[in-house]
Amino acid sequence: MKQALLVFLGGGFGSVLRYLISKSLNPVFQNFFLGTFLVNIVGCFLIGLFLGLSAKGNLLSYNNTIFLATGFCGGFTTFSAFAFEKHSLLKNGDLLPFAIYMASSIIIGVLAVVLGLWLSKQL
Structure with a gap:
C-alpha cells in the first residue's frame, strides 16, 4: 500500500509539472508542441538516470525509485517508460x-x- 501511495504522489507532481510546462511552452511555435517534446525528452533522461542510480545498489532506495521512476516519470510522461522499455x-x-x-x-x-x-x- 505504501508503494501505491508513493506512485500516486509522484504521479501527481509529475502531471502538474507536465501541465505547467506544456501550457507555457506549447504556444511558442506553431505546429510544434515544444512543451510536450521537452517533457518527453526530459522524462526519458530522468527515467534513465533514476533507474540507473537504482541499479547501482544503494544510491536510490526501492521506495525512492518507485516514487521517482514509476510515479513522477509516469505522471510527467509515459513516453519515458516507453523509451526505457525499447532500450x-x-x-x-x-x-x-x-x-x-x-x-x-x-x-x-x-x-x-x-x-x-x-x-x-x-x-
Whole structure:
C-alpha cells in the first residue's frame, strides 16, 4: 500500500509539472508542441538516470525509485517508460520485437487517437 501511495504522489507532481510546462511552452511555435517534446525528452533522461542510480545498489532506495521512476516519470510522461522499455529490447538484442513494438505503438497509437476523435463526434 505504501508503494501505491508513493506512485500516486509522484504521479501527481509529475502531471502538474507536465501541465505547467506544456501550457507555457506549447504556444511558442506553431505546429510544434515544444512543451510536450521537452517533457518527453526530459522524462526519458530522468527515467534513465533514476533507474540507473537504482541499479547501482544503494544510491536510490526501492521506495525512492518507485516514487521517482514509476510515479513522477509516469505522471510527467509515459513516453519515458516507453523509451526505457525499447532500450531494454535493444540491449537484449531483440531487434525484431523492438521494431514491431516501436512501429505498432506509434501507428496504432495515432490510429487510436483518430478513432477516439471520430467516436466522440458520433456520440
